[in-house]
Amino acid sequence: MTTITLRKATRHDIDSLQHISRQTFEETFSESNTEENMKRYLEDSFAVEKLTAELEDENSAFYFAESEGAVIGYLKINFGASQTELKDHKALEIERIYVLKAFLGKNVGQVLYDKAIQIAQEQQAEYLWLGVWEENPRAIRFYEKNGFVVFDKHIFKLGDDEQTDLMMKLQLRNGT
Template sequence: MAENIQLKKISINEIDQLKRIGQQTFYETFSESNSEENMKEYLEKGFSNEKLTAELSDKNSEFYFATLNDEVIGYLKINFGPSQTELKNDKTLEIERIYVSKEFHGKKVGQLLYEKAIEIAKQKNSEYVWLGVWEENHRALGFYRKNGFVEFDKHIFRLGNEEQTDLMMKLKLSN
């Protein structure tokens, strides 16, 4: 199945599809562990048209869809330079989001999106790729550890009125 999955860079014209897959996958990933109220607030603010338009227009961020038979089944967001959420230097690339819709978990979609991010990091001569993962998201933590990432710090992520700890992880690239 993985061979039929296409990756494509997202343009501003696809904002509606991005909003849909963004909200759907965030909800699937975190709704069991968070209050309905906090989830609702984050889904509205985090995926508002204004916020997505700004992100899609940022020259230091890129989004990619994973599609199967023209259906969007996952997406990737990467940031470089000053658009990184932390470590704002030119030697690093941030994977801000890799999300795959639940029915496609375990089908290598996340790995394809991840490999795309690594390919771009190498093109940009990045020394490190880094990201933040919620400490309770064991599936994601296992995925990144399997791909060679190591923890180097923590930071707080606010979801509504709750503070959660993200583990920051990085991978040194050998160019």
């Protein structure tokens, strides 16, 4: 059994964050996308400058999942104006839960997800939301198992390819 610990990432973790971001994204999506589009996305989205700005954003947070001192996955959450789309102060966005392929099915994603739920409850968020690629059935099943329902769709651009993300929501409590 894998022992998983969580810790909040800081700007001192930028190299680890860039490495785990690129590796998990490539492992998950490279088979379904062109090499050129993947290369462009990995370079742009996980550039040190972009990740540093995200780490320093007070309305975003990254949490590393570690096992035996190695980063095996991470969570990125956004609040308020830092959300990628809805920007609802009553919501928390799960922007990323990425886990190394070798650790899929070993509860890492669930531990990261549970951390997002804990933070949402501490922040008194009314709901969580996220976007998941419509061609990622494993992730869709994971979120459905955890109570998320599809409420909309949006376009996600990977290089020059426009892809459809399902937008999913989990109601935590009723709005006032």
